[in-house]
Amino acid sequence: MSGTNLIWVTVALLAVAIAWAISIYNSLVKRKNYVEDAWSGIEVQLKKRHNLVPNLVKTVKGYAEHESSLLKEVTELRAPGAAKSPEATSALEQVFSKKLGGILVQVEAYPELKADGSFQNLQEQLATVEGDIERARRYYNGSVRDLNTLIQSFPSNLIAQRYDFTEAEFFELDIEAARQVPQVDF
Numbered sequence: 013m014s015g016t017n018l019i020w021v022t023v024a025l026l027a028v029a030i031a032w033a034i035s036i037y038n039s040l041v042k043r044k045n046y047v048e049d050a051w052s053g054i055e056v057q058l059k060k061r062h063n064l065v066p067n068l069v070k071t072v073k074g075y076a077e078h079e080s081s082l083l084k085e086v087t088e089l090r091a092p093g094a095a096k097s098p099e100a101t102s103a104l105e106q107v108f109s110k111k112l113g114g115i116l117v118q119v120e121a122y123p124e125l126k127a128d129g130s131f132q133n134l135q136e137q138l139a140t141v142e143g144d145i146e147r148a149r150r151y152y153n154g155s156v157r158d159l160n161t162l163i164q165s166f167p168s169n170l171i172a173q174r175y176d177f178t179e180a181e182f183f184e185l186d187i188e189a190a191r192q193v194p195q196v197d198f
Contacts, residue, residue, distance in 0.1 A: 036162075036171040043159040047180045050152035051098065054183060057145040058105065064138055065112070071131045072115055098152075098183040149183050156180040 119131070160179045163172040171177075 033171055036168045037175065040159070040162055040168065040172055040175070040177050043155065043162055044177065044180075046155040047152070047159050050148070050155040051183075053148040054098075054101075054145065054152050057141060057148045058101070061138065061141045061145065062108075064134060064141065067130075068112075068115065068134050068138070071128065071134060072119065098181040102183055153182050153184075156182050 116135075156179075159177075162168050163177050163179050
């Protein structure tokens, strides 16, 4: 091979390596943006659920005045966005779900409340939002899985380390009861 050909081969190999690095970097950025977008979807759904609480509390309060401490606790826990990470949000949401489930269990003692149209409407909205939260959580966790796989895989991990891409946290619900939609038997 002549010197000129060797230079062209070297330049071509260098261009391929640069194109590869740019491609990997762009894939990491894209997946990181998917994770951020998916997390904002979870936050929107959690906010919707938290926004239902005042109406739920108001409806239940009329029938169950002596449950006011539980109602107050649920109202205080409905500050969405207080936690900034999936892990912290998950912990807060588990407590919130448990308290919210406590309110719904109390409804069993009030047949007239179970028959109330406003309560039934709120119950349906809550079930819909819980399903939306589950779908948003699955999308988010899928996006996290894809990002983390790219960050951990060779050779993309070399680019990830170089540009400080970090693995994202999964949004998990550790309490089995919190994974289920709170249900009341009508």
